[in-house]
Amino acid sequence: MTTFQQKILNLVKCFRRQWRLFSNSERTTVCGGDCMLMALQLSMAEVNKQHHGDFTVSLSDVLETWNYLLHDKLGLSYENMKEPENYADVKKAYHTFLAKSNMLDLVDICQKCYSLGLLPEDESIAPVQLLEFISGITNVQENSGAVLPTPSTQVDRQGQENVKASILAKKSVCSYLSLLVNSKDDLALAHILNVPDRGLGREAFTNLKHASQKKKMSIFLMATSFIRTIELGGRDCTSSLYDPLRAHVKGLSSFVTFIDKLQEIVGEILNPRIAGGRILSTVKMHLIKGRSNGDPFCQAVEEVVQDLDLKIKNIIDSQQEILTASTTGVSPTREEEG
Secondary structure, three states: OOHHHHHHHHHHHHHHHOHHHOOOOOOOEEEOHHHHHHHHHHHHHHHHHHHHOOOOOOHHHHHHHHHHHHHHHHOOOOOOOOOOOOHHHHHHHHHHHHHHOOEEEHHHHHHHHHHOOOOOHHHOOOHHHHHHHHHHHHHHHOOOOOOOOEOOEOOOHHHHHHHHHHHHHHHHHHHHHHHHHOOOOHHHHHHHOOOOOOOOOHHHHHHHHHHHHHHOOOHHHHHHHHHHHHHHOOOOHHHHOOOHHHHHHHHHHHHHHHHHHHHHHHHHOOOHHHHHHHHHHHHHHHHHOOOOOOOHHHHHHHHHHHHHHHHHHHHHHHHHHHHHHHHHOOOHHHHHHO
């Protein structure tokens, strides 16, 4: 890990320790580069719908606005850049989207940490460095998960497929965990709504988003509420026959049922080590079901789950050591030395 990556890690740790200074909700998710770009894309599509009637946006417009937004938020010069169409509305929609999703992006967290003096000067991150870091994440993880080979290191076709599978696997597993922790995380939901394939494509997500805005609730709560109404045959069931979501009942029911299964594990298993392992195992089996053993995605999911399981156990062990030290007055290190 480079010194700069360590600074980013310390930044996130600082946020986790002092989250009360950043948000009123303890279920707040850190929004990295790829999620920031996706949030911007959804926000731009929403603004376009308000102004032009279509919930769509071109990739070129997203990337142009993305560059402008980063320079604006980081206080870097953007005098030579053309201000994107309806930029004020887009910027407002972007921050509103994050707020409703209980999310904070890396730029806001960085600026808040330093304005409050939570990190020492030698841990400072220059705006240009943060710009390069966020843009670097995006170049790797976006573009439909593709990684473009550099002239010095040409990657063969099989290698590209393995990298794409690895990125998709990590994003999918982490998104299930994020949604389980923060049900308002609409970006996590967008990543996994149709992973694995449930027949819930762009139209389904758009219909869900519009319905959630109309009902003033998160997209996940909207999906859950809709499926519960269908299952229970409530008074709104008849009118829902004409609801655009009706066309997606099967897929939405499958999605909600699986999240319910994960939530049951959290509620039934009190030991966090066992619960964490069970959740990861359940997500893994869900993602690779029906795929062949030689599928690169299956292997990638297996590796991601093993890595996350180890990290979760290490975190739990570390917290237990801190708790033991605080109750006994003896640090684990000194105890071993003695």
